[in-house]
Amino acid sequence: MLLYDSPLAPNPRRVRIFLAEKGVSIPTRKIDLMALDHMRSDYARINPLRTVPALILDDGAALTETVAICRYIEWLHPDPPLFGRDGREQAFVEMWQRRMEFALFQPVAFAFRHSHPRLAVLEKPQFPEFAAVQRPRAVEAMRFLDGELADRAFVAGDAFTIADITAFVALELTKLARVEIPADLPHLARWRAAVGARPSAKA
Amino acid sequence: MLLYDSPLAPNPRRVRIFLAEKGVSIPTRKIDLMALDHMRSDYARINPLRTVPALILDDGAALTETVAICRYIEWLHPDPPLFGRDGREQAFVEMWQRRMEFALFQPVAFAFRHSHPRLAVLEKPQFPEFAAVQRPRAVEAMRFLDGELADRAFVAGDAFTIADITAFVALELTKLARVEIPADLPHLARWRAAVGARPSAKA
Numbered sequence: 151m152l153l154y155d156s157p158l159a160p161n162p163r164r165v166r167i168f169l170a171e172k173g174v175s176i177p178t179r180k181i182d183l184m185a186l187d188h189m190r191s192d193y194a195r196i197n198p199l200r201t202v203p204a205l206i207l208d209d210g211a212a213l214t215e216t217v218a219i220c221r222y223i224e225w226l227h228p229d230p231p232l233f234g235r236d237g238r239e240q241a242f243v244e245m246w247q248r249r250m251e252f253a254l255f256q257p258v259a260f261a262f263r264h265s266h267p268r269l270a271v272l273e274k275p276q277f278p279e280f281a282a283v284q285r286p287r288a289v290e291a292m293r294f295l296d297g298e299l300a301d302r303a304f305v306a307g308d309a310f311t312i313a314d315i316t317a318f319v320a321l322e323l324t325k326l327a328r329v330e331i332p333a334d335l336p337h338l339a340r341w342r343a344a345v346g347a348r349p350s351a352k353a
Numbered sequence: 354m355l356l357y358d359s360p361l362a363p364n365p366r367r368v369r370i371f372l373a374e375k376g377v378s379i380p381t382r383k384i385d386l387m388a389l390d391h392m393r394s395d396y397a398r399i400n401p402l403r404t405v406p407a408l409i410l411d412d413g414a415a416l417t418e419t420v421a422i423c424r425y426i427e428w429l430h431p432d433p434p435l436f437g438r439d440g441r442e443q444a445f446v447e448m449w450q451r452r453m454e455f456a457l458f459q460p461v462a463f464a465f466r467h468s469h470p471r472l473a474v475l476e477k478p479q480f481p482e483f484a485a486v487q488r489p490r491a492v493e494a495m496r497f498l499d500g501e502l503a504d505r506a507f508v509a510g511d512a513f514t515i516a517d518i519t520a521f522v523a524l525e526l527t528k529l530a531r532v533e534i535p536a537d538l539p540h541l542a543r544w545r546a547a548v549g550a551r552p553s554a555k556a
Contacts (some may be wrong), residue, residue, distance in 0.1 A: 198497055199452060199456055199497065211445075213444055213445065213448055214448055214452070215447065215448045215451040215452060217447060217451060218444050218445070218447035218448035218451060219444070221440075221443060221444045221447050222440065222441065222444035224440075225439075225440025225441065225443070225444065226440075236428075237424075237425065237427075237428025237429075238425065238428070240424060240428070241416055241421050241422070241424045241425035241428065242414075242416065242421070244418065244420060244421035244424050245416055245417055245418045245421035248418040248420060248421060249402060249417070249418060253402055275486065277480060277482065277483050279480065280480050280483050283478065294401055294402065
């Protein structure tokens with residue numbers, strides 16, 4: 151397999167953390183988004199939608215979309231389960247993964263893409279006013295998550311899952327997105343420190 | 354079980370179509386988004402993030418997020434499989450479901466939410482200029498999908514899946530979003546007619 155990876159982009163990092171949690175290593179090829187590598191015709195043949203990451207399977211098929219790649223890895227390497235164990239748990243992990251994606255990750259990512267000067271090359275046109283309304287939404291999601299984390303260790307329950315990866319990478323992007331994490335969210339801070347201390351956080 | 358449903362919203366419709374494809378019927382309770390039912394405190398207790406739909410399980414737990422609800426139904430009623438069969442196929446269905454969600458459904462939904470006068474009560478503030486740039490993105494996704502559908506019956510392959518539901522509901526929303534479907538996309542038109550002729554399309 152071969153993973154098309156971009157060191158600075160949040161979605162490839164979700165996959166790298168997922169792989170690290172699984173203890174799986176895959177050769178990578180770098181796509182430099184700022185150099186518009188993803189707009190070149192050779193990458194369009196791999197992913198016509200031009201998003202990163204992309205995973206080339208051993209039979210040559212190209213699998214794109216962060217969560218789809220993670221599901222494929224989960225299938226090849228079921229332990230530890232990062233999408234839940236039985237069907238009921240998998241539904242709730244999916245719920246939390248999507249809640250983190252739509253309520254937290256996406257507002258932060260939109261704030262970043264629509265306001266950071268260096269992202270003007272990727273997000274055309276940028277709407278700084280749109281970025282501005284994303285920030286309080288992201289903070290609202292953090293307050294919600296803080297309350298949820300008051301009585302459990304991880305986003306979706308007592309076990310680390312893909313929902314933690316999505317939420318953690320979202321928080322990692324807050325600085326570039328100029329989203330301020332409120333200081334009065336102790337459970338969120340405890341969880342973030344715990345996730346940040348895992349070896350996978352370096353991925 | 355009990356499904357909190359909103360007749361006019363696209364996400365609850367994805368669940369209704371999914372249930373119809375499974376031949377499953379669940380009692381529903383209506384949430385009128387235009388009357389801001391979802392902002393009332395009794396619904397906040399069910400879903401603090403205030404999105405619809407929500408599924409109340411027999412043990413009282415509330416499961417939210419369209420795709421999470423569909424996965425739970427898939428677990429209870431595996432046939433016909435709408436998320437793929439083996440792990441490899443499930444990864445590609447996930448890829449197509451997410452491609453349809455991020456490249457097609459979301460641009461159409463954003464165009465709708467940020468431009469339709471009646472949606473001003475839900476999307477505050479609306480950014481009509483943001484809506485305007487979503488429309489060509491949605492059309493670009495349609496062109497891509499048309500090419501893909503040239504040599505297969507459904508979005509993710511030879512079988513109908515949740516990716517078809519997401520794409521179909523996106524196209525259904527194009528009129529309200531003022532996204533014009535190009536007339537020169539014959540494969541997309543054939544697929545849309547075929548999906549629209551399924552009994553589930555009435556759900």
